[in-house]
Amino acid sequence: MSKGNFTRRSMLMASATTGAALAMPTIFSSAVWADGHTGFTNAPGDSSVTLGFNVPQTGAYADEGADELRAFRLAVAHLNGEGDGGMLNTFSSTVLDGTGIMGRRVEYVTGDTQTASDAARSSARSMIERDGAIMISGGSSSGVAVAVQSLCQDAGVIFMAGLTHANDTTGKDMRANGFRHFFNTEMTGRALAPILEGLYGTDRKVYHLTADYNWGWSQERSIRAYTEGLGWETINSVLTPVGAGDFSSYLTPVANSGADVLILNHYGGDMVNSLTQAVQFGLRDMQANGKNFEIVVPLFSRLMARGAGSAIANIHGSTNWHWSLQDAGSQAFVRSFGTEYGFPPSQAAHTCYVQTLLYADAVTRGGSFNPCAVVEALEGFEFDGMGNGPTLYRADDHQCFKDVLVVRGKENPENEYDLLEIVEVTPRADVTYPVDHPDFAEGQLGTCNPGA
Amino acid sequence: MEAIILQILNGLDKGSAYALIALGLTLIFGTLGVVNFAHGALFMMGAFVAVTLKRVLSISFDTIDETRIDFLGNPMVVSTPYVEVWFGPSVGGTIIDWAVPLAVIVAIPIMALIGIIMERGLIRHFYKRPHADQILVTFGLAIVLQEIIKAFYGANPIPTPSPEAFIGSYDFGVLLGFDPFSIMYPYWRLVYFGFAAVIIGAVFAFLRFTTFGMVVRAGMEDREMVGLLGIDIDRRFVIMFAIAAVVAGLAGVMYAPILSPNYHMGMDFLVLSFVVVVVGGMGSLPGAVAAGFLLGVLQSFASMSEIIELVPGINQVVIYLVAVIVLLIRPRGLLGRKGVMED
Incomplete structure (x- = not known):
């Protein structure tokens, strides 16, 4: 009987080598995250994964929050293979197959941001620490987005921002763990200025009323830069307190x-009130400097336009998305949402739905729930079929670059949803700004934080 | 000069709302001794009476229009209000258009009932409790009422326009010899100012020239003595609570076209109205009205960009600044009775 040299040690060595060899393709495709699903915050078990949807359920933006929540529910249903699949059928990436995320059924918890930074951070923290949420999404305010994004960075979870339009979210306050699909005030300025020039010429004198907080300042800075670039002169700029209600004192001068x-x-409510009251004070009927007096609302929202009623007629602004778009992705989403809820989705609902699918897709393509794998999968990701044409998640600032819509309030809407009409789809190339744009250059992404 | 006239008009208009709410607050404090933090909610509920009436008048039946499609590509469902069927499109349309003025009539019994339920159901149990308890319970009640409204109507403002006849602005510039369009003021705001003047006048006349009012005023001076004379002053005070609720409600109804109603609008007015009451003098009805208009005008002037440039942020603090000064110099308020709230 010959004694072979097959020892326990050599067997272990052989097993390890074989295992490593088998794992080689995965290691190279999924970088260092193929070590499974441990070593990061809230690593999910084998059966389910929990997402946290942090939306305003109370306060001034509760209606937008409710619409965001409807969209999240729909996205979860589609990810789990329920319903008609919505944009999963049109998304250019095809790794999502309706079996949850990487075979895990998607579950969710919700929080109430109350459109207040402290409350939003508190509810996000609770969803992360108590409920085990691995990703936080939603919100309808830039102040909230910046605050929650920072919390998610520290906690080691991904933040997929909801409706946030201030430049700072992917500018001064950008974070490696945070991603924004929604457009920003710089893009609004770039999209709106050429339309305004075509409509009102280059010799105009402008009066700004600006909400006195982060988003208002950002919006004024951007639109002012572009209108002054057209040759328009800024006559005055007045900051108004948020929630002023009655703007008559600011409008009469x-x-x-x-x-x-x-x-x-x-x-929001400020736009509804200031626009309605501006029309009541006869500004739309006025002539000034030999021209018709005009009003511009840079950021339009259908939900808010409904509040302003007939005052929106012929007022121009920009929006991230609108249900009347005819591309396959938008049509699929409107059909799913409309069939489920009986009315078309808002732009807030659209961005939240898309962000949820993008997160699920990134996890699947990256092969891991590890936030750093998700970051890697989303950075520089090019996709289509989600309602805004070809879109890029730019690696440098985690901002999506896509077409922007310029819209006009309809004069004779046929129903309560038919309020805005698309005047122009500004191509992505025209709204793309350089990474070193002064309004954004101050920010630093830092490195991703997997937590745990 | 045009700017000054405009800000005076703005102030009178804003002051009208402050005065109406403060009048009700003062009535309740003067008669029942209760600091009612739910009073702003009554203003808000008045605005929602207008919203509700408009919705009730717009109740429709649906028909399918095969020639048009909805957002899902299905045949369009067209709604036709019943009032347009019953009275014809022209008259029916006018009835819906005049929903806000009609809501004034509807709001009187509704707000009176709400006032009585509020007083009998909750507030009367707190008459002998400290003011802090009254503030807490009425503030809680205001939040409950707000949330009920939000649950039914949502959080976003609901456009409730004035009748077509009052849409547009009056050009005071031409009237006063200035340039056209230099002093434009919306018709409905002028209507609101006139309406407020009528309501304030009616409340004062009621208290001044009726036996009921005389008893109430006597009760406000010395409740115990009126009781000893065999008069059921409590019953009259309950009625005064209902009247205060009606005044706040009517202020809200007519304000709906100015500020699209939302569930939070009462709270925005409440705090300022309390300051108005304190500046005017707790328990003083003329004081509440005078302070309402005074602070409305001051707030409008403080919101002028020239003033803000001189003193940044003055628009947000001017009312409180005036309140501090008045309380330092004259603790009882501008027209307050000696001895009331001077401790």
Whole structure:
């Protein structure tokens, strides 16, 4: 009987080598994250994964929050293979197959941001620490987005921002773990300025009313840079307190200021009130400097336009997405959402739905729930079929670059949803700004944080 | 000069709302001794009476229009209001268009009932409790009412326009010899100012020239003595609570076209109205009205960009600044009775 040299040690060595050899393709395709699903915050088990949807359920943006939540529910249903699949059928990436995320059923918890940074951080923290959420998404305010994004960075989870339009979210306050699909005020300026030039010429005098907080300042800075670039002169700029309600004191000086354009850098209830009251004060009927007086609302939202009623007629602004778009992705989403809820989705719903699918797709392509794998999969990701044409998640700032819509309030809407009409689809190339743009250059992504 | 006239008009308009709410607050404090933090909610509920009436008048039946398609590509469902069927499109349309003025009539019994339920159901149990308890319970009630409204109507503002006849602005510039368009003021805001003047006048006349009012005023001076004379002053005070609720509600109804109603609008007005009451003098009805208009005008002037440039942020603090000064110099308020809230 010969004694072979097959020892326990050599068997272990052989096993390890074989294992390593088998794992080689995965190691190279999924970088260092193929070590499975441990070593990061809230690593999911084998059966399910929990996402955290942090939306305003109370406060001034509760209606937008409710629409975001509807979209999240729909996205989860589609990821789990329920319903008609929505944009999964049109998304250019085809790794999502309706079996959850990497074979795990998607579950979710919700939080209430109350459109207040502290409350939003508190509910996000609770979803991460108590409920085990591995990704946080949603929100309808830039202040909230910046605050929650920072929390997610520290906690080691991914933040897929909801409706946030201030430049700072992917500018000064950008974070490696945070991603924004929604457009920003710089893009609004780039998209809107050529349309305004075509409509109102190059010789205009502008009066700005600006909401006195992060987003308002960002919006004014951007639109002002582009209108002044057209040759328009800024006559005055007045900061208004958020939630002022009655803007009459701010509106009455406009008529005698020498301005012939009023730009309302307001959103939400402020936009509804300031626009309605500007129309009540006869500004739309006025002539100034021999021209028709015009009003511009840089950021339009259908939900808010509904509040302003007939005052929106012929007012121009920009929006991230609109349900009347005819591309296959938009049509699929509107069909799913409309069939489920009985009315078309808002732009807030659209961005939240898309962000959820993009996260699931990134996890699947990256082969891991590890936030750093997700970051790697999303950075520089090019996709289509999600309603905005070919889109890029730019690696340098985690901002999506895609077409931007310029819209106009309809004069004779046929129903309560038919409020805006698309005037122009500004191509992605025209709204893309350089990484070193002064309004964004201050920010640093830093490195991704997997937590744990 | 045009700017000054415009800000005075703005102030009178804003002051009208402050005065109406403060009038109700003062009535309740003067009669029942209760600091009612739910009073702003009554203003908000008045605005939602207008919203509700408009919706009720717009109740429709649906028909399918095969020639048009909806957002899902299905045949369009067209809604036709019943009132347009019953009274014809022209008259029916006018009835819906005039929903806000009609809501004034509807709001009177509704707000009176809400006031009585509020007083009998909750507030009367807190008459003998400290003011802090009253503030807490009425503030809690205001939040409950807000949330009920939000649950039914959502959080976003609901456009509730004035009748077509009052849309547009009056050009005071031409009237006063200035340039056209230099002093434009919306018709509905002028209507609101006139309406507020009528309501304030009616409340004062009621208290001044009726026996009921005389008893109430006597009760406000010395409740115990009126009781000893065999008069059921409590019953009259309950009615005064209902009247205060009606005044706040009517202020809200007519304000709906100015500020699209939302569930939070009452709270925005409440705090300022309390300052108005304190500046005017707790328990003083003329004081509440005078301070309402005074602070409305001051706030409008403080919101002028020239003033903000001189003193940044003055628009947000001017009312509180005036309140501090008045309380330092004259703790009882501008027209407050001696001895009331001077401790």
